[in-house]
Amino acid sequence: MTTAATTTASPYRRISIDPITRLEGHGKIDIFLDADGEVADCYFQVPELRGFEKFCEGRPVEEMPRIMPRICGVCPEAHMMASAKACDAVYKVSLPLTARLIRELQYNIFYVTDHATHFYALGAPDFVMGPASNPAERNLIGVIRKLGVEVGQKVIQARKWGHEAAAIFGGRPVNPENAIPGGVSKPITAQERERLEEIVRYMVEFAKFTVGVLREHVLANSQYVDLILHGPYHHRTYSMGLVDEKNRTNFYDGKIRVVDPDGHELCKYAPRDYAKHVAERVEPWSYLKFPYLTEVGWKGFVDGKHSGVYRATPQSRLNVADAMSTPLAQEAYEEYFETLTGDRSGHTMVHQTLAMHWARVIEMVNAAERALELVRHPELTHPENYRVIPHDTPTEGVGIVEAPRGTLVHHYVTDENGIVRKANLIVGTTNNHAAICMSIKQAAQGLIRKGTDVTEGVLNMIEMAFRAYDPCFGCATHSLPGKMPMVVRVRDCDGTVIAETVRAQG
Amino acid sequence: MTASVDTSDRQPGKLRIGMYWASSCGGCDISLLEIGEHLLELIEVADVVLWPCVADFKYRTVADYPDGYIDVCLFNGAIRSSEQEEIARLLRVKSRTLAAYGACAMDGGIPALANLKSPGAIYDAVYHSNPTLQNPNKTEPQEHWAAPQGDLTLPRFYPQVLRLADIVDVDYRIPGCPPVGTQVWKVLQAVVAGEVPAHNDAARAGCDNRSVCDECHREKRKTRIKEFKRPHLAVPEPNWCLLEQGFVCLGAATRSGCGALCTKAELACRGCYGSAGLADDQGTAMLSAIGSVIDATTDDRAHEIVEQIADPTGTFYRFSLASSALKAHR
Numbered sequence: 001m002t003t004a005a006t007t008t009a010s011p012y013r014r015i016s017i018d019p020i021t022r023l024e025g026h027g028k029i030d031i032f033l034d035a036d037g038e039v040a041d042c043y044f045q046v047p048e049l050r051g052f053e054k055f056c057e058g059r060p061v062e063e064m065p066r067i068m069p070r071i072c073g074v075c076p077e078a079h080m081m082a083s084a085k086a087c088d089a090v091y092k093v094s095l096p097l098t099a100r101l102i103r104e105l106q107y108n109i110f111y112v113t114d115h116a117t118h119f120y121a122l123g124a125p126d127f128v129m130g131p132a133s134n135p136a137e138r139n140l141i142g143v144i145r146k147l148g149v150e151v152g153q154k155v156i157q158a159r160k161w162g163h164e165a166a167a168i169f170g171g172r173p174v175n176p177e178n179a180i181p182g183g184v185s186k187p188i189t190a191q192e193r194e195r196l197e198e199i200v201r202y203m204v205e206f207a208k209f210t211v212g213v214l215r216e217h218v219l220a221n222s223q224y225v226d227l228i229l230h231g232p233y234h235h236r237t238y239s240m241g242l243v244d245e246k247n248r249t250n251f252y253d254g255k256i257r258v259v260d261p262d263g264h265e266l267c268k269y270a271p272r273d274y275a276k277h278v279a280e281r282v283e284p285w286s287y288l289k290f291p292y293l294t295e296v297g298w299k300g301f302v303d304g305k306h307s308g309v310y311r312a313t314p315q316s317r318l319n320v321a322d323a324m325s326t327p328l329a330q331e332a333y334e335e336y337f338e339t340l341t342g343d344r345s346g347h348t349m350v351h352q353t354l355a356m357h358w359a360r361v362i363e364m365v366n367a368a369e370r371a372l373e374l375v376r377h378p379e380l381t382h383p384e385n386y387r388v389i390p391h392d393t394p395t396e397g398v399g400i401v402e403a404p405r406g407t408l409v410h411h412y413v414t415d416e417n418g419i420v421r422k423a424n425l426i427v428g429t430t431n432n433h434a435a436i437c438m439s440i441k442q443a444a445q446g447l448i449r450k451g452t453d454v455t456e457g458v459l460n461m462i463e464m465a466f467r468a469y470d471p472c473f474g475c476a477t478h479s480l481p482g483k484m485p486m487v488v489r490v491r492d493c494d495g496t497v498i499a500e501t502v503r504a505q506g
Numbered sequence: 507m508t509a510s511v512d513t514s515d516r517q518p519g520k521l522r523i524g525m526y527w528a529s530s531c532g533g534c535d536i537s538l539l540e541i542g543e544h545l546l547e548l549i550e551v552a553d554v555v556l557w558p559c560v561a562d563f564k565y566r567t568v569a570d571y572p573d574g575y576i577d578v579c580l581f582n583g584a585i586r587s588s589e590q591e592e593i594a595r596l597l598r599v600k601s602r603t604l605a606a607y608g609a610c611a612m613d614g615g616i617p618a619l620a621n622l623k624s625p626g627a628i629y630d631a632v633y634h635s636n637p638t639l640q641n642p643n644k645t646e647p648q649e650h651w652a653a654p655q656g657d658l659t660l661p662r663f664y665p666q667v668l669r670l671a672d673i674v675d676v677d678y679r680i681p682g683c684p685p686v687g688t689q690v691w692k693v694l695q696a697v698v699a700g701e702v703p704a705h706n707d708a709a710r711a712g713c714d715n716r717s718v719c720d721e722c723h724r725e726k727r728k729t730r731i732k733e734f735k736r737p738h739l740a741v742p743e744p745n746w747c748l749l750e751q752g753f754v755c756l757g758a759a760t761r762s763g764c765g766a767l768c769t770k771a772e773l774a775c776r777g778c779y780g781s782a783g784l785a786d787d788q789g790t791a792m793l794s795a796i797g798s799v800i801d802a803t804t805d806d807r808a809h810e811i812v813e814q815i816a817d818p819t820g821t822f823y824r825f826s827l828a829s830s831a832l833k834a835h836r
Contacts, residue, residue, distance in 0.1 A: 012655040032655035040655055047589060047660050049647075050529060051628035053636060055619040060816040062738040066776060067824075070616040073533020073684060087738070156543075163540070171771030174536050174684055178771050181738040185772040279640040282633050284648040285658045291638070298640070389739060411637070418736075419816065424636045 011035055029440060037450035042441035046288035056423040061090055061394060061414045066177040068410065071427065072472060076175045077110040078403035078428065081252065084179035086410040089397025091181050091390035098385035099183030104252040105374040106169045107401065111251055111367035112203045113162030114404045115360050118470045119210060120155045123357045126464055127218045132457025158206050161199045168192050183387030190381050197375045203368040211332055214361050232446025233353035233465055235303040236261035237435055238293055238310035241317035242402045248325040249317055249366055251402040257320040258293065260305050263349045266295060271400035274409050278426065290434045291426055301438050312406030312431035313469055314359035319349045326369035332362040353439050356468040394418040403428035405472050429472045439465040521698060524556035524576040526597060528590040529617055529667065530583030533684040534608040540687030551698050571600050578697055580607040584614050584828065585668040589661035598674035603704045606670040609683040609778050614828025618667040619820060621827050625665050669828045677705045680712040683778035683825055686764050689713060713763030717782040718775050722757055722766040726750060730801030734814040737774065748774045749799055754821055758795035759788050776824045786829040789822035
């Protein structure tokens with residue numbers, strides 16, 4: 001809703017952006033300008049609360065993988081998998097190989113689909129069409145018109161086949177519910193495996209094609225490269241992500257590794273130890289909490305080695321990984337670090353916020369290649385080892401996966417009958433909440449100066465600061481084309497509107 | 507309910523369609539995209555005039571529309587905040603036909619499980635007692651907070667989750683979590699063809715008239731249950747009715763139309779299409795379904811078997827607590 005600007009005897013002018021685009025529900029930005037027209041401060045508010053952590057109490061823990069996907073209908077697989085892994089830990093079961101293969105395959109296919117929708121529908125329009133291009137064309141339709149219908153068909157096919165794969169695993173194309181404590185609800189037949197391999201082979205080609213799109217339409221443009229490298233989109237924060245035993249990327253399982261802004265390891269821990277490393281802060285002006293690293297501490301909304309603010313994004317996952325787990329992704333990883341840091345080894349950290357789009361595309365390649373390895377595994381179609389019956393008394397467990405938008409934690413404590421007594425969730429985007437606030441403020445400060453004409457293009461470039469994170473607040477919608485409405489009003493001290501910019505229809 | 511087709515007051519030209527989200531997960535918006543290539547057909551005959559995640563329309567623009575300007579508005583998500591109520595009221599005025607789209611708008615959905623807890627308990631868990639919190643000053647989100655430079659506001663968090671129909675009159679209800687794409691497309695085709703009246707007393711659309719059991723592939727053997735099993739502790743026999751095997755399955759109490767997708771994946775139905783009967787209370791319907799399959803000759807034995815169900819309230823009303831007789835905490 002439009003903000004009822006409260007009149008205060010303040011020397012500051014307020015610019016309200018309400019609602020902000022591509023958040024589930026409504027995000028809101030208030031920018032305060034000082035007497036010189038410079039940005040004095042900036043608040044990004046999340047006005048939503050549903051309380052999953054509380055209403056899961058009293059529910060049977062095996063129902064969590066069926067309830068939790070409704071945190072987000074866009075990335076339900078991430079919540080289902082984190083939840084199922086927490087259930088496995090609650091019952092102290094280790095999965096049979098086939099169960100593990102099915103889950104990780106399903107998860108990697110989901111990853112490709114999810115990253116593809118963000119790249120084409122949300123990220124690419126700013127670059128393919130231009131950051132300050134006509135907003136009526138700066139959307140997925142514009143991208144398809146510019147790149148050609150055959151590109152659009154490829155994107156639609158990737159989505160469609162991704163949902164077909166979801167239905168093979170879990171019956172439902174959206175909100176699959178097939179992960180259960182101890183494995184998955186149904187095996188994969190040889191015939192289903194063949195179709196899955198066909199889908200995955202297409203996804204590998206599609207991911208490679210997407211790298212080409214990025215190269216041609218973003219990296220070949222020196223202005224964009226300059227914007228990525230030197231624009232007001234840069235924070236030297238800690239990075240967090242899952243790695244395997246060789247410190248390579250893995251989205252489904254591993255240990256959580258955190259590195260400092262220079263790339264030195266701060267800690268590496270098993271999921272069950274997450275609460276020793278991450279704490280959450282509450283601010284009175286937002287329903288969403290602010291996680292930070294306990295070893296460093298909360299020092300406010302600032303970056304640097306002394307500040308516990310961290311990011312958990314595709315870029316962070318590349319920062320924490322010594323290498324990608326698959327060959328084509330590794331090539332892309334080396335090109336990425338070489339271009340952005342001059343060091344293809346990956347030992348010099350990337351901190352440019354907008355480069356997250358590039359990292360996301362590299363992860364698409366990685367997920368598709370990993371899925372191809374898994375779908376060809378001879379044990380995938382074993383008729384019995386898709387689940388195991390838990391026998392231990394349920395107690396407590398933590399499950400962690402890398403959601404597309406960040407490290408996702410589900411933590412349950414149950415009674416001896418497996419009824420949930422406590423639940424704690426740290427959702428992908430929540431990790432990045434402080435960093436997103438900082439990125440918005442930094443973009444606003446860099447783009448709005450004394451005498452700046454606050455055009456629609458300027459607004460869009462402020463939006464680009466959070467869009468890079470692919471945010472999913474409340475964990476919710478993020479992945480669809482186009483824009484939500486936006487109106488920016490500049491008010492004087494009495495709350496009277498003195499200037500207004502309305503974003504044109506898209 | 508009106509059976510006849512009334513299109514007399516439809517405005518000339520293309521239909522105007524709106525889609526909105528309130529307290530929801532985004533799955534309903536995804537489900538509308540699930541109509542796939544039909545979306546292009548739809549855009550030929552209908553203009554989208556509100557769809558926050560796809561098109562760029564401001565609330566201000568919506569507020570400036572003449573009353574009844576939107577021909578059909580699909581509203582997803584439940585009502586949990588003052589902002590959501592405000593938008594619901596605005597869209598009722600601006601829409602000729604307002605449909606509750608998906609389980610949350612229709613019956614509260616999974617977020618309505620929060621009605622089993624008090625708002626204070628939710629705040630306590632989320633902001634005070636969870637293991638990762640560092641909140642020594644007991645800070646909580648405030649509707650008004652004075653930043654050094656000016657006042658910041660948040661919408662009010664309501665004491666309970668409400669349905670769209672608890673706030674405004676609803677013309678249709680489209681069930682599902684989320685609604686299945688093929689059903690959604692059938693509804694839209696009917697709308698485009700002018701085959702449905704604008705107002706229809708919250709009639710259900712986008713579903714069939716039977717129960718999920720009627721479209722489930724699994725065989726009923728008319729056997730009776732001696733015990734209930736939890737789904738992770740036993741492997742079901744394929745192709746045999748899950749309820750008859752002792753797994754709580756809401757198929758009998760749930761409206762058909764989804765295609766019984768979950769039971770194909772060896773999972774019991776959890777009732778996302780809402781009550782199968784005319785009454786909204788899905789739990790009582792489920793209780794009577796269970797009463798008919800348990801193998802007990804005495805009340806005590808019947809009681810003993812039913813006691814084995816781990817969480818009857820959270821299971822029988824998984825998606826429909828806001829429509830139940832229980833409604834809310836206290």
